[in-house]
Amino acid sequence: MNRIATAVTLVSVMGAGAAGAQGLDRSGQNIGIIFEEGDYAEISLGYVAPDIDGVDTDAELPLRQRSGDAADNYFNGGLGYKQQINDAVSFALIVDQPYGANIAYDTFVPGENGSLAFGGTLATLDSSSVTAMGRYEFGNGFSVHGGARAQQFNAKIALNGAAYGPLSGYRADLDADTGYGWQAGMAYERPDIALRVALTYFSEIDHDVDSVEDIPALVVGGLALAGITLPSTLAGTTEVTTPEAINLDFQTGIAADTLLFGGIRHVRYSDVIVSPTAFDLAVDPLSGGDTLVGIDDSTTFRLGIGRRFNDRFSGLVSVSYTDRGDDDLVSPLAPTDGSLGITVGGAYNVSDAVTISGGINYTRLGDARPETGTPDRPFASFEDNSALGIGVKVGVRF
Secondary structure: OHHHHHHHHHHHHHHHHHHHHHOOEOOOOOOHHHHOOOOEEEEEEEEEEEEOOEEEOOOOOOOOOEOOOOEOOEEEEEEEEEEEOOOOEEEEEEEEOOEEEEEEOOOOOOOOOOOOOOOOOEEEEEEEEEEEEEEEEOOOOEEEEEEEEEEEEEEEEEEOOHHHHHHOOEEEEEEEEEEEEEEEEEEEEEHHHOEEEEEEEEOOEEEEEEEEEEOOHHHHHHHHHOOOOOOOEEEEEEEEEEOOEEEEEEEEEEEOOEEEEEEEEEEOHHHOOEOOHHHHHHHOOOOOOOOOOOOOOEEEEEEEEEEEOOOOEEEEEEEEEEOOOOOOEEOOOOOOOOEEEEEEEEEEEOOOOEEEEEEEEEEEEOOEEEEEOOOOEEOEEEOOEEEEEEEEEEEEEO
């Protein structure tokens, strides 16, 4: 069942990447490599093409403009190495891109695509992570695993359009910063039936990011009237927290050469607060505490089946579902709500040492209404959106 399990890891990454068109998740923080037999290395590459657009709906806007495609395509890659030190102890090194965003609304042009409410708004986030972890097997089917994680990210956010009022024209550049966290978990296995259940907790990671804000003249003037002096460009430090998460993964043989697999991933996106100094003052001069990015906590469920057809080839199919928020009001920087996806993939054993796996994912992204202000005021409606992802992975055993 090793080749099926190798392909399962790719499927989980692809599902997370395609669903990431709706939020920040890109890799799903998969640690399946620590359970590979013997010494093993892998490299993976995925490509996701979101199709996300909407239409202005606010009654006070003079035109019902379409946003155009509000999300750019992106690549997502990963590396992994696992070494079996002795019968009980193993070590793995994982490089991935856990979080990302590629939102860019077309600039408003009357009579063409480009939202009057959000035209010119963008959010880009790039991240990379290096995880070093060990595993200890007790010999009775139980094991524990854990280790440390170094994570780097940088981001740019620009708010433009009528929905932002005097904040239209605001921009924040967040320089690259490295933060540190940890993960820990336990697993139970029965090799005779290919059973494995693994639970892993990932800590949140705090970053102190050097940032530069460009502040619209109307905001500067309004704060001056309130007795707050602020320059048009402000350099400082912004605290950013990436979320904690919990992964529950399982697999079990259900017939000869047939594997049932799945998992649950819960991410506390409500922990993600991005509130640079000038933005905080502009939104609420008295108490502050607002955030540029507001995303609901999410839980993703995944279930699939894999089948080994012969000594060379295995195939699988997987379905994933991410729950919706309490309502369909969302941040313009993440303009969908929930998802339902299907992935079809397979693995080919080139030799006893080399396995190539690949697949394709199609995800329907849930309808949503981007909003701004307090109380929440929806300015657009995003419906019938989707994302298409493809991925390939090469695994080598030593």
